[in-house]
Structure formats: C-alpha cells, structure tokens
Amino acid sequence: MNPRLARLAAYPFERLAALKAGVNPPAELAHIAMSIGEPRHAPPALVLDALRQNLAALGTYPATVGLPELREAAARWLARRFGLPASRLDANSMVLPVNGTREGLFSFVQAVVAAADQASVAMPNPFYQIYEGAALLAGAEPVFLDTTAANRYVPDLRAVPPPIWKRVQVLFLCSPGNPTGTVLSEAYLRDALELAEQHDFIVAADECYADLYLDEAHPPPSLLNAALASGRDRFERCIVFHSLSKRSSVPGLRSGFVAGDPAIIRAFLRYRTYHGCAMPVPTQMASVAAWNDDAHAAINRSLYRDKFSAVLPILQPALDVQQPDGAFYLWPHLGDDDTAFVRDLYRAKNLTLLPGSYLARATSAGNPGAGRVRISLVAGVAECTDAARRIREFVAR
C-alpha cells in the first residue's frame, strides 16, 4: 500500500459526523445544514437544457483537451469577467477543462511536483483540504501560511524565510477565500509572482469563488490580471482554477477549467491524457452555455447578498462576525471551543456548522481555525434567517 495514504487527515466531514454521533437534537426543530459548501440555488435552465440536448454525444469518447467551443467560451469569460485583453488569451494553449476544481487541484499537484528532498507546497491555513492531500500524495511537505485576524486573513508571504521558499514548488492561494471570504488584491498577487520568480515556483490560484462577491463595483481580480500588469504576457508561472459549481450552482455537473502559462498547461495536459479524466461531451456543451451567460451568475450573487443582509444583523449583536468580501461563508470568532460549540449547538438547536479547527492545521502559533466556526449560507434566505436566530438564542443561553 502507498505509505503516503496514511498521512491523509480524516476529512472534516468525517470528523464532524464523529463529533455529532450519539447526540440527539430536538425533533421539533427541522435540521439545518450549514456545514457543507454545497450550493443549493436552482441550476440555470439554460445549462440543464444544453445538457439534455447533447445527451446523444455520450456515444463518443471525449478528448482530454476538451472541445474548442468550451475552451473558447472559458477564454471569453475570462476576458469579460477580469477585463483581460482577448488577444492575450489563447484558448488553444492556455485553457484546459477539469472535472471540477477539486479534481483539477489534486491532479495538478501530482503532475507538476518533482520528487526532491524536502519538496514543498505552500498553502493558506485554514485551507481547502485538497491542497494538503494533493501535496502529501505527491510526496511534498505542506507549508502552512496562517491567515488570522491579525494579518486580515491574508497569508504573509514576506514572513516566509527564503530557505523555505527554495523548497516550495507550488504556492496555493485562494481568492475569494474559503473559509474567510477574503479577496487578495492585485498588488498582493503581483508580489506573490515576484517571489515565484525569485524562488522558482508556480502560483496556483484557486479562484472558484471569483463570481461570488458582495460589492458589484469591485469584482475580485484574478492572478492573470496581476501577471499582465507586471509584464508577464504569457502568464509565466501562473495557473488559475475556475469552476461552475459555485458560479452557476451546478456542483453536480463537475465542470471547471484551468488557465494560464502555456508551458504548464502543456505539461498538465500530458499528465491528464494518461490520468484519463476527459469531460463528457454533454457536460462540455452545458458548460459552454454556462460560461457564455453572465446574467444567471449575477442573480446567484444577489441571492447570496440577500442572505448576508438578512443574517448579519441577527448574528452581529451575538457574535464577532464580519461580512466577507466574497464566497458564501461566515467565519465568526467565538471566544469558545469550536468543537464543543458545534456539538452543543446541534444538540440544542438541530443546526450543523463546521468547527474552524477542522479546516486548519496547528502551527507554532496554534491552530488558526480554533475558536471559530464556518457557517455556509447555502440554504434559502428563510432557512438561513431561521438558523441565525437559533444561533443567537443559543449564544444567549
């Protein structure tokens, strides 16, 4: 058996199930799940229609590289969404489909990490769990960059000593972040690229929440913006991950793409050809419809904005919680043990949150997720409001 498998931590939801085991919540209250980041808005009709209309294409094997229509739709969306010059985005050499960013993030690390003594992959802490698992299975050590209130939930890249950077082969960034919702500025992303050049690593930006932001006037920038703004015309050292799961509320479609440095994309395509993870053609055609349409994403965004507006006034008198820049999570500080809070809240109010400590790893400064919970605003506005009231009552107990 691969000994690296033994290093994978139990997934947060496995730990959550163990935490809740044997606890009996009140039967008179319907359960509300705010632990999983699974979008629950209705999938757009145009995506479902395109999927149905293309089902006959299941009779053919799809190509790993994807249909030109899909890569072109993704490139056009990048240009529209981030104001990138279309002439700079070559769909043929700079875009590749992935079956959701989870799969893409994982396989990317397997493809690019070179076996080396002390090979390392750096990531924010707390973080999306795949970054760590991918690093460990690729034989690399994770380097955790704590995001706390003290650094405004932004990893302090300049605090990492140069000998550590020398070992790093991939730096993961996530903007808007999960679980903090923090958006990284273009200036910050430029600095990350400067370090990448200095120390020879790839910056892998998980931008799967890029279309979920609170301020319509300030959509979050992409790492690709920072690349062009700093004269990296071919997105040197950059790879970005995008997904329809959150933008279009189709987490079951399993559709995303990566884009960036053509030399990296070429190597990744080579890996994927053998990996065997081509996207089914009906999924590709449904994805073309989704990337071509921005109106449904704007509606989706407004539904999340309504939830933040409904929930925050209820929670803020009871909890230390701020409106994030983007994504659909709240990340309150409890001043209390997060696992006990989640267990006791479930027992009292039949409501499930995720302990913050499950999403982070302890570093020399402790576990940066401890004493916090992640609240996913994925249910409808009425259910989210009901949940906020239950949390407030529980805190006031």
Ligand SMILES: Cc1ncc(COP(=O)(O)O)c(C=O)c1O
């Ligand atoms: C930060 C982050 N990255 C990636 C993913 C994976 O999304 P998908 O595989 O559906 O694109 C998630 C899902 O919750 C996430 O929160």
